[in-house]
Amino acid sequence: MMRYVIIGNSAAAVGAIEAIRERDHDNPITVVADESYHVYSRPLISYLLGKIVNDGQMYYRPPDFYERHAVEPMLGVEVVEVRPQDQTVVLEGGDTLSYDRLLIATGGRPFVPPVPGSDLEGIFTFTRWQDARRIERYIEKYDVKSALVVGAGLIGLKTTEALMARSIKVTLVELADRVLSVSFDRTASKLAETILLREGTEIKTNTSVQEIIGQDGRVDHAILRNGEKVHCDMLVFAIGVRPNTDLVPKGAGIEINRGIVVDRYMRTTAPQVFAAGDCVETHDVLLEIPRPIAIWPNAYRQGYVAGSNMAGNEKIYPGGFPMNSVEVCGVPTISVGLTDPQENHDLYEILEYSDRNALIYKKLVLRGNRLVGSICVGNIDRAGIYTGLIRDQVDISAFKNHLLSGSFGLISLPRDHRKHLVVGEGIEV
Numbered sequence: 001m002m003r004y005v006i007i008g009n010s011a012a013a014v015g016a017i018e019a020i021r022e023r024d025h026d027n028p029i030t031v032v033a034d035e036s037y038h039v040y041s042r043p044l045i046s047y048l049l050g051k052i053v054n055d056g057q058m059y060y061r062p063p064d065f066y067e068r069h070a071v072e073p074m075l076g077v078e079v080v081e082v083r084p085q086d087q088t089v090v091l092e093g094g095d096t097l098s099y100d101r102l103l104i105a106t107g108g109r110p111f112v113p114p115v116p117g118s119d120l121e122g123i124f125t126f127t128r129w130q131d132a133r134r135i136e137r138y139i140e141k142y143d144v145k146s147a148l149v150v151g152a153g154l155i156g157l158k159t160t161e162a163l164m165a166r167s168i169k170v171t172l173v174e175l176a177d178r179v180l181s182v183s184f185d186r187t188a189s190k191l192a193e194t195i196l197l198r199e200g201t202e203i204k205t206n207t208s209v210q211e212i213i214g215q216d217g218r219v220d221h222a223i224l225r226n227g228e229k230v231h232c233d234m235l236v237f238a239i240g241v242r243p244n245t246d247l248v249p250k251g252a253g254i255e256i257n258r259g260i261v262v263d264r265y266m267r268t269t270a271p272q273v274f275a276a277g278d279c280v281e282t283h284d285v286l287l288e289i290p291r292p293i294a295i296w297p298n299a300y301r302q303g304y305v306a307g308s309n310m311a312g313n314e315k316i317y318p319g320g321f322p323m324n325s326v327e328v329c330g331v332p333t334i335s336v337g338l339t340d341p342q343e344n345h346d347l348y349e350i351l352e353y354s355d356r357n358a359l360i361y362k363k364l365v366l367r368g369n370r371l372v373g374s375i376c377v378g379n380i381d382r383a384g385i386y387t388g389l390i391r392d393q394v395d396i397s398a399f400k401n402h403l404l405s406g407s408f409g410l411i412s413l414p415r416d417h418r419k420h421l422v423v424g425e426g427i428e429v
Helices: 011-023 042-049 129-142 154-165 186-198 296-310 383-392 415-423
Strands: 004-007 029-033 071-075 079-083 088-091 096-098 101-104 108-110 123-125 146-150 169-174 202-205 209-215 218-224 229-231 234-237 241-243 273-275 280-284 289-291 323-328 331-337 348-355 360-367 370-377
Touching: 004 011, 011 029, 011 101, 011 296, 042 129, 042 154, 101 296, 123 129, 129 234, 146 154, 154 169, 154 186, 154 323, 186 202, 186 323, 186 331, 186 348, 186 360, 186 370, 218 234, 273 296, 280 296, 331 383, 370 383
Parallel strands: 004 029, 004 101, 029 071, 101 273, 123 234, 146 169, 146 234, 169 202
Antiparallel strands: 079 088, 088 096, 108 241, 209 218, 218 229, 280 289, 323 331, 331 370, 348 360, 360 370
8 A cells, every 4th residue: 555645735735636646546645734724725815814705715625625535634733753764754742654655745934033022912924824814813802003014025015915905004114125026126116116105005115123012912013123113003024935844854864955855756855755835946947946936836736746756657847937926906916937137137138118107017028039037017918928938938039029019919929839828739848
């Protein structure tokens, strides 16, 4: 008998389960996760807090998902250590679980800086369903009117949007000189700031929280590095996530760099141990380096590749690239790939269109005759086509001058690539 064990219960785990069951219908699969929820869509937690979706809309797969795939879920159980030397995982309380094939899909862990006062009541992170529930209860218990969000990346802006939807005044603090500095260029960042300011968000850049001051055991205000004092009824650290590798001890034979190191088959350096999702570093096809790329679609694909190989159906993960989507006060934005290359500028060509009054901005980054990055703010109609061109590295020289045209669409693409997009034939990826 072959026993599969999966640590984690999110997109990568789902991909692995579905891939395993395509080939192996009989051998047992056990999923161990520290959260007690049925598998849900983490990108929706900000919409849950903002009351845009309800509990029933959060689930990533139907209620009978585990039963239909013959999965034994062990939810609300934490794995504290992986022991490849004897093919077991150690659970909280000391019990062990043996495996023949193991997938580590533990995702990312939110980063909280060592700031004095960070143990006060009313301080949160925001990456899980239970975080949304804790924040919601706190808001209702203390009638929260103001919040300080530390970090103006994707998590920070989604947090801000959710709190604003609950009529809470938000102050956004960012160490960089602009919001969304990782995924946007300066023009797009400035546009996002304009939208946020228009909706009443206060933005403070080039600074961060130096100390948190409480009153009666709860957060009352924060002192910033620039000396400013910001009153807040609650504070959310949204600086970002780091690969969660805590359960892999040194000497276990699993190599860890910025994340768990895997090959193109999603195998770690330990026998019969695979890893996928936000906890790993994989091949960035645009930068041509290994690094963590913490996005939902990549996690599912990596999990699917890992599950296939765990079940003996050989597949290779082709690599990925960053793709991010966030609404800024109702204005949709999508950024893909290399959006703001800082080195070797002569290798890149930039195509841009902007209409500040309409809050629209489009930018395409070309390297040679290939599209390698795009930003769409306000108008995202062709973002999917741009993403496909980046993913498949299509030669765009024949229609380069039409990329930003209002009439540009699938019909503008080469016939072979249109066929590939519609029926999935003709191009190897």
